[in-house]
Amino acid sequence: MATRRPEGLTASLLIGPATLVVMLSLVLPLALLARYSLNKYDRRTFMIDAFTPENYLRFVTDPFYTGVLWTTFSIAIVTTLLCLILGFPIAYKLARSQTRWKSIGVLLIILPLFIGSTVRALGWMGVLGRGGIIDAAYGALGGSGISLLYTSFAVGIGILSINLPYMILTLQSVIEGIDARLEEAADSLGADPPRRFWHVVLPLALPGIGTGGILVFILAMNAYATPFLLGGARFQMMAPMLYREFAVNNNWPFAAAIAFILMLTTLSLTAVSGLLVQRRYKAQ
Amino acid sequence: MNTASHLRIEGLTKIYGSAAAVEDVNLDVRQGEMLVLLGPSGCGKTTTLRLVAGFVAATRGRILVEGRDIASLPPYQREMGMVFQSYALFPHLTVAQNVTFGLRMRKLPKAEIDRRLEETLDMVKLTTMADRYPRQLSGGQQQRVALARALAIRPKVLLLDEPLSNLDANLRQSVAREIRQLQRAAGLTALMVTHDQDEAMTMADRLVLMNEGRVQQVGTQEELYEQPLNPFVARFIGHSNLITGELVDADTFRLPGGAVMKLARSYAQRGPHTLALRPERVRLQTEGDVSPPRATARVEDATYVGSHVDYLLSFEDGSSLALHEPTGATGGTRRAMGESVAITWDGLNERLFDADGITVSAMTAPGMTTA
Numbered sequence: 001m002a003t004r005r006p007e008g009l010t011a012s013l014l015i016g017p018a019t020l021v022v023m024l025s026l027v028l029p030l031a032l033l034a035r036y037s038l039n040k041y042d043r044r045t046f047m048i049d050a051f052t053p054e055n056y057l058r059f060v061t062d063p064f065y066t067g068v069l070w071t072t073f074s075i076a077i078v079t080t081l082l083c084l085i086l087g088f089p090i091a092y093k094l095a096r097s098q099t100r101w102k103s104i105g106v107l108l109i110i111l112p113l114f115i116g117s118t119v120r121a122l123g124w125m126g127v128l129g130r131g132g133i134i135d136a137a138y139g140a141l142g143g144s145g146i147s148l149l150y151t152s153f154a155v156g157i158g159i160l161s162i163n164l165p166y167m168i169l170t171l172q173s174v175i176e177g178i179d180a181r182l183e184e185a186a187d188s189l190g191a192d193p194p195r196r197f198w199h200v201v202l203p204l205a206l207p208g209i210g211t212g213g214i215l216v217f218i219l220a221m222n223a224y225a226t227p228f229l230l231g232g233a234r235f236q237m238m239a240p241m242l243y244r245e246f247a248v249n250n251n252w253p254f255a256a257a258i259a260f261i262l263m264l265t266t267l268s269l270t271a272v273s274g275l276l277v278q279r280r281y282k283a284q
Numbered sequence: 285m286n287t288a289s290h291l292r293i294e295g296l297t298k299i300y301g302s303a304a305a306v307e308d309v310n311l312d313v314r315q316g317e318m319l320v321l322l323g324p325s326g327c328g329k330t331t332t333l334r335l336v337a338g339f340v341a342a343t344r345g346r347i348l349v350e351g352r353d354i355a356s357l358p359p360y361q362r363e364m365g366m367v368f369q370s371y372a373l374f375p376h377l378t379v380a381q382n383v384t385f386g387l388r389m390r391k392l393p394k395a396e397i398d399r400r401l402e403e404t405l406d407m408v409k410l411t412t413m414a415d416r417y418p419r420q421l422s423g424g425q426q427q428r429v430a431l432a433r434a435l436a437i438r439p440k441v442l443l444l445d446e447p448l449s450n451l452d453a454n455l456r457q458s459v460a461r462e463i464r465q466l467q468r469a470a471g472l473t474a475l476m477v478t479h480d481q482d483e484a485m486t487m488a489d490r491l492v493l494m495n496e497g498r499v500q501q502v503g504t505q506e507e508l509y510e511q512p513l514n515p516f517v518a519r520f521i522g523h524s525n526l527i528t529g530e531l532v533d534a535d536t537f538r539l540p541g542g543a544v545m546k547l548a549r550s551y552a553q554r555g556p557h558t559l560a561l562r563p564e565r566v567r568l569q570t571e572g573d574v575s576p577p578r579a580t581a582r583v584e585d586a587t588y589v590g591s592h593v594d595y596l597l598s599f600e601d602g603s604s605l606a607l608h609e610p611t612g613a614t615g616g617t618r619r620a621m622g623e624s625v626a627i628t629w630d631g632l633n634e635r636l637f638d639a640d641g642i643t644v645s646a647m648t649a650p651g652m653t654t655a
Contacts, residue, residue, distance in 0.1 A: 181372035184339050187359040188366040189386035189437060196360075199385070203376045 037256035046250050055257035065241075065258075069265065072238040075152065075227075076220035079159045083167040083216050084209065086160075091171035092201070096180065106172075109165045117162050121229040124158050125149060128230070150232035158226040163216040170215060174208025175201070210277035214270050221266045238262045290315040290473040291336070291441050296345035298331055305331045307497040309345070313441075318467055318474045320488035322481065324520070328497040329477045330445065336475060337443050338362050349440050360389075365439030365472075369446040371430040373418040379429050380405075380414040386437035400436055407466060408432045424455050431463065435470065442467060444476035448483055460486050481521065493517055510632075514641040518560040524635075525566075525605045527559045531636075534647070541601015545579040548631035549646035557644065558637045563606040564592070565633035568619070569626040577626035581605060586618040593618045597625065 040050040059065045094105050112120065127133045128148040138146050148154050178201065186196040202209075227237035238258065246255035289312040296309040306328040313319045321329035334340040336347055338359030347355045354362050373382050383404055387397045405411045408428040418426055427447065434442060447463060448456045464487060467474050478484050484491055485505050493500045493508060493516075500520075501513045512518035515526050529539045534550035537559055545559070569577040581597035584604065588594075588611070595607040595618075607627065609618075619625055636644045 179370070179372060181368050181370055182374060184337075184359070185366065185368060185372040185374070185433075186385070186389075187339070188337055188362070188364055188443075189433065190360050190363070190389040191385075192358075192360050195389060200374060 033256045033259060036252050037260050039253040039256075041251045041253050047252050055254045056261070058254065059257055059261055068236040068238060068241055069261065071152070071236060072221060072262075073265070073269075075156055075159065075223075075237065076217050079156055079163060079220045080213055080217045082156075082160050083163050084213060087164055087167035087171055087212070088205075088209075091168045092175055094168070095172045095175035106169075109168050112161070113165055116225075117223075118225040118229070120162060121158055121226045124154065124161070124230055128154050128157075149230065150234055152231075152235060154230040155223075155227045155235060155237070158230045159220050159223050162223075162226060163219050166219065167212045167216050170212035171205065171208050174205055174211070178204045206277055210274060214273060217273075218266055218270065221262065289313065290317075290350060291475065292346075292348040292351075293332075293336070294346040294348070296332065296335060296347065297343045298328075298335055298340060299343045304497050306335065309494075309499055311492060311499070311502065313473050313475060315473055316468070316471045317489045318464070318476060318487060319490055319492060320476045320478060320484045321492045321494060322478060322484040322520075323494035323500075325479055327494040329479075329492075329494050331497075332494070333443055333445055333475060333477045336441070337364050337366050363437065363440045364443050365434030365437055365441070366443045367427075367430045367434050367445065367447050369449055371418075371426045371450070373426055373429055373433070375418055378415050378417055379410060379421070382418065382429055383432045383436050385433060390437070404432045404436045407435065407469075408462075423451055424459060427451060427459060428462075431466065435466065435472075438470075439472070442472045442474040444474060446478055447476065448478070449480070456483070457486070463487070493520060495520075512560065512635060513643055515558050515560060515637050516641070518635055518637075522562060523606070524560040524562050527561070527603060527605065529557065529559065530555060531557050539599055539601050539603055541599060541603070543579065543599040543601060546576070547636075548575070548578065548629060548634045551636060551644055552647050553638060553644055556639050558641070560635040560637065561605070561629060562633060563594075564608040566605070566607045566627055566629045568595075568607070568609055569628040573628060575628040575630060578628045580624055580626055583619050583621050583623045583625060586621060588618055595619070597627070 036047070037055055038051050038053070040048040040052060040054070042048050090109075094102060094109070097105065125132070129135070130145060130147040130149070132147075132149075135145055135147060182200055182204070183196055186200045191199060222239055223237065224239040224243065227235065228240040228243075231237060231240070239262070242255055242258045242262065245251045245258060291311075291313040293309055293311040296306060297304060298306040309328075309332055311319065321332060323329045331340060335342050338354075338357065342355050345355065346353045349362075374385065377385065380401055384397050384401050387400060392400075401414075402411070405414060408431060410425065410428055410432065413421060413425060413429075418429065421429065427450070431447075444463070448460055451459055460483065476484075476487060478487075488505065490502060490504055491508055492502045495516050501508055501517045503511075508517060508521045512521060512524070515524075518524040519526055527537075527539065529537045529545070531551055531554050532538050533554075534552070535547040537545040537547050537557070539545070547559075567573075569575070579599070581599050583595060584598045585596040586593055590611070592608040592610050595609060597605045597607055599605070605627075631646070636646075638644050
């Protein structure tokens with residue numbers, strides 16, 4: 001009689017390769033980065049082995065750096081909320097539509113994702129910059145030249161335009177999972193559209209709102225090309241600043257510390273919001 | 285029962301693109317009456333219900349409740365209590381929150397809401413389930429919550445969309461009876477949709493049979509069964525053999541193959557007609573039968589099913605006829621296959637329709653004793 005291989009062994013053999021890839025490509029570099037962040041920076045040799053918290057201390061004690069983190073957080077929160085407010089009606093309309101316009105609508109939402117964020121940021125430069133579309137239109141109306149480029153507004157609108165499709169697609173699939181009969185039931189029980197939304201659609205869409213919100217929040221926190229191109233030198237966000245420390249200043253230990261601060265901030269905010277959504281959902 | 289019409293539908297029409305889903309439907313539902321819309325799928329019965337509920341906007345027509353046209357009102361102002369086929373209970377709310385949803389939307393005082401909740405849950409015997417979530421209930425309990433939720437708002441009209449179709453077969457009868465009791469006790473005017481004939485027969489005060497967006501016949505169970513207005517009704521309610529042939533004289537009906545039937549009644553019309561005969565209203569002619577033999581056929585198949593023998597007979601031209609012979613009279617004997625048999629029926633059980641499907645009435649009616 002053939003002996004059966006223990007199931008645990010088969011499972012670990014199957015999971016093995018994937019685990020190896022994750023270890024090599026994610027855990028190892030992170031561990032290395034964590035190690036770097038505790039090293040010392042030196043002008044000539046760039047990095048000296050050490051075991052010091054001074055990179056982290058430098059970040060949290062310098063108002064410039066904490067200011068950049070605060071700016072990044074504000075931009076991420078504002079764009080996430082705007083994504084939600086602007087995306088929900090579109091996602092709802094798409095989810096409840098049953099005509100052939102639906103697939104056209106979905107295609108229109110997906111289409112911008114085919115174009116890289118750098119190219120789209122360049123497009124916004126053409127719209128917002130001096131001599132751009134808005135400037136020209138303003139001039140034609142008799143105003144003197146304006147440039148909206150290199151402002152938080154420009155960065156916000158750039159990130160918003162990039163993140164909106166992700167939000168809409170996430171919400172659309174969640175709303176499609178809400179039985180339309182539930183809305184009709186609310187309707188027949190006397191709930192007008194605002195109250196139907198508040199008492200039925202919103203609570204049931206909450207998990208999707210959480211998922212979509214976390215997704216675009218992470219994307220906004222880590223945005224690189226958009227703040228780099230639309231924010232310019234004066235407007236600082238975490239990812240471009242990290243890159244400059246790493247590539248321009250060659251300060252790998254400090255760049256590694258910034259990377260960890262950004263990652264931990266994003267992770268903890270995500271975890272907190274996830275818990276809040278879960279609690280609110282369970283409470284119902 | 286108050287005979288005043290409580291819900292009145294006039295010329296109701298819904299056109300999608302170029303096709304009419306519902307065409308010129310006219311109905312009167314009396315106060316406290318249960319009217320059941322019956323028909324095959326796609327006949328327009330559900331669309332009619334959704335038009336009344338307000339989920340679908342009518343192309344034409346009026347919907348009057350207590351004399352007031354509500355056709356242009358949004359659903360949330362119509363005060364219709366709807367029970368959905370899938371129940372559509374709010375999954376994030378408890379039984380109590382589901383039942384009081386409509387009351388909270390109406391901003392009733394807390395005391396009144398509590399009073400009605402208790403009263404309604406008591407009615408559907410779910411008092412102990414108030415704090416459960418819908419997913420923790422059985423199908424039958426969910427159905428009762430759906431009903432309670434609709435009843436709690438004291439609706440002007442109760443709308444039921446296939447309320448029994450998601451229940452186990454052995455639950456259906458008791459739930460059907462329960463719905464009827466509650467509806468009668470509350471004196472509610474109700475409109476129900478079903479594709480199931482037995483369900484319709486059990487629940488209805490009166491039935492509306494629909495096909496292809498149009499009302500085919502409105503009437504009591506007896507009226508639809510005994511006096512179908514057209515071949516569709518004859519075939520859909522119960523079963524009818526529909527035999528096409530030609531009236532060659534007052535009481536001679538000739539089948540395409542040349543076989544001849546002697547009809548029980550006499551008719552003035554001539555030409556192509558359809559004869560409708562119910563299997564249980566046709567019998568094998570025996571000596572001493574009050575009626576003469578009306579046709580001869582061959583036994584193709586005979587199945588003993590207990591209460592009756594299920595015969596499949598055929599005529600010369602190949603057209604067939606189902607016949608149910610009660611077993612009590614014959615002691616359970618059945619005729620052999622291939623045997624030639626004489627069949628007969630009484631005048632009351634003979635329905636004749638012309639080529640347009642319109643009922644043809646007899647000139648004289650021997651033995652007719654309609655009340």
